[in-house]
Amino acid sequence: MVVDDRGEFMITKDLITEVLEQSLTTGGDFSELYIEYKNKLTMKLIGGAIEESLSGTDYGIGLRIIHGLNSIYAYTNKNDRDSLLALATEASQAITKKKKDFQIDLRETLVKNNNVIEKNPKTIDSEEKIHLMKLAYQEAKEYDELISQVKVNYMDQHKKITIANSEGLYKTDEQTFTSLNIQSIAKKENEMQVGRTKIAAYQGFELYHDQEVIEKAREASEIAKKMLLADPCPSGKMPVIIDNGFGGVIFHEACGHGLEATSVAKGNSVFADKVGQRVASELVTAIDDGTRSNLWGSINVDDEGTPPQKNVLIEKGILKGFMVDRLNGKRMNQPSTGSARRQSYQYPPTSRMTNTYIAPGESTKQEIIEATDYGLYAKKMGGGSVNPATGEFNFAVMEGYIVKDGKIIKPVRGASLIGKGIDVLKKIDKVGNNLAFGQGMCGSISGSVPVTVGQPTIRVKEMTVGGVK
């Protein structure tokens, strides 16, 4: 049961049952309520001083009704009985069939907590948060005289949800996230370059240690300075070594979205008809796993109430399966894989990624670099995007180096790397043993959700690098 800060119950089980029943009076097959109560704090520092401190409470109820393969979604912020029943009535008007026979008996089942929170950020004094931000600022600003400005953003949020459906499912969960983002600007004459780092997890304030904050702050400035003094990135096709951690964005864009039932169910993905076929080099085993503790993309339960699982998507290059939610699963005749997610009560859920990564292989990072005659070493990646229907994707290099004769020889500025999903996956010819994860926000039709991307250092035989000539 979701309870707010004043100890008030948000909505009783009886009322939930009434609303679920009211939604099915016009012949729907299934109804589901998602109740969300979230508290969030953001603080921003620039130029050494705290400039902004903003906190807020999100609260709303999302109602979904499914009939056949179609769905109706309605949401509101009002939780009184009249408003909720009116919502259910209005939503159900979109169906005009005969009411089915059913009885709703909500039975609460416990959600296993995979993500232990030790220090709830709500209990931490703002002085401590400010200390972290100022520490990051000091270390980043003092790194080098070329550093002209540093911005530090802090966020913590605590979300409580209740999920209930007409099959009797009733679950509640609490989620705590926190992040520290550091942006360092290096400047000379008419040029500026930026370095960015972050610390983020599905975790409490115990995530932060002064030592790591200092390292990340210095790293942001190191990147900014290097890129300011770097040559432009070359242009054309060449081998690309992508470092571990956020480098995993290549898989996320090249393949990840195309393996979500969201596109697959309607045949709008290049992977839709390829289960059992080779879609990647045999060095590639790729997994989406929401069960890993305290990663930024982890979940205790998905947003339809299904427990997460470790989903092996590709095994030694062969496509094994997809990430599936209930509704798209109906279309595909496949069970849910615990992959249904949504940004908030304002969105119906659909299959999304959680922590998606390429499994470690045999090579070492050193071996991969030494084996490359000429190519780009992409040490830090930015984000990217993809069109799952055509497989065309792009993602950005933030910090790069030229590799020549097996050695890293000089830094180069960022560029976008482009390609087509299956084509690029088949060209992965080296996979390292140093798996690491990076955190990001992923946007799709059910809104923006926290995800991690991961991989060891890998090499792609050939990619188009969008530098300057």
Next chain:
Amino acid sequence: MENKNLIDYVLEQALEKGFDDGEVYIARTKNLSLKLFESEIDTYTIADNVGLSFRGTINQKIGYAYTERLDQGSMDQVIEHAKENARSIDSDDQEIILENRDYEYKTINNYCENLYHLGTREKIELLKAIEKYAFSLDERVKSINYNQYGETISEIQLVNSKGIDLYEKSNVGYFYISVIVERNEDIQSASHYFYGNDLGDFNYKEMTEIAVNKALNLLDARSIESKNVTTLIKNEAFASLIGAFSSNFSAENIQKGSSLLQGKLGETIASEQLTVLDNPLLDHQIISRSFDGEGAPTRCKKIIDNGILTQVLHNKKTATKAGVEDFGNAGRHSYKSKVDVAPSNFYVEKGEQTYEQLIESIDEGIIITDVQGLHAGLDAISGDFSLAAKGFLINDGQRKQPVNQITVSGNFYEMIKDIIAIGSDLQFKLPGGQSCFGSPSVVIDQLTISGK
């Protein structure tokens, strides 16, 4: 609690609890969205959403808090949190809640009843007609990615303790279609849309034809050898670029040292062909508004005038800091965000030549019709961009074969100096939040295209 009572309560309590000044911003939206798939309404969404933001100053430090729960207890919490937040501020900036100096506001009518002349049933029938029409246009149309309609009514109320008391109601609807075409295993997709609040202006056949033709034109698109080449960036693509770099024109970013335009007022920063305006009062533009995010009256301004940086975008706080009189670009993305600076209708003024004439004027070059990955492949601060792109080759002043799997790269500040021609085909993109970007097609002397 009704809005007026809520607002009065919050402002009274705020002053009682120690705030010097306060402001309440309430936004309410109602949404409908319909998605069609294979002749059935696949998703039907209705929504009613309201939120309240309070911000207040204590000794010129400002704290913010918002809530989606509009009961009295939540109002007390909001004031308490905002007070804690104000205490955390240690910047020297003087935060200001805008005082009403007998401001005059232009009348903008952003609400049109014609959006509802078609009921929901008829809108559904329209979506079915669009689907049928798309498939009928060409046998290579393989499937429809997205076929949807959405409409929003929005009400905003902004009241502060210094005499600002404003209200605005607006509505907008949109149709959006994305099609997938296929020939011999080559798959391409393209989309088009309509948005506005007068459905009398909507021609579903025209929208569908544009999407299908865009997609078909991309079939057999190939990558090309990497090279530096004269580049004609089509209107919508250039509007995307202008939008992505528009943050550099914000006085807030300039004053905070994250824009290269610092100290450049009055200087030539671009080709003399380039004039850029920010006009919150444009007719027929959905995001046009008579007051900005802090309640100041809005007005049109020239940002770049024949290549010279003449003005930047201000809110009251940045204008006071800079010692200038003009403001009116306070930005507020939603009740969940702080007040900063944002462009409104921000666009490149159109030139003389038609799109066809621009193509004819180029011996050898490339047309870029689409750019992707703007959120990742460019950096507003450095000005660098490297974006996945699609388009067509130009040879002897004629549009030739389609191109994809390429990137277009450059630096924004260099690019605007290298503009050699500007077209007359001004087009605005779909508005995003509180800004809408537009541009005609623009020819750049040289940009780097990377491909094979």
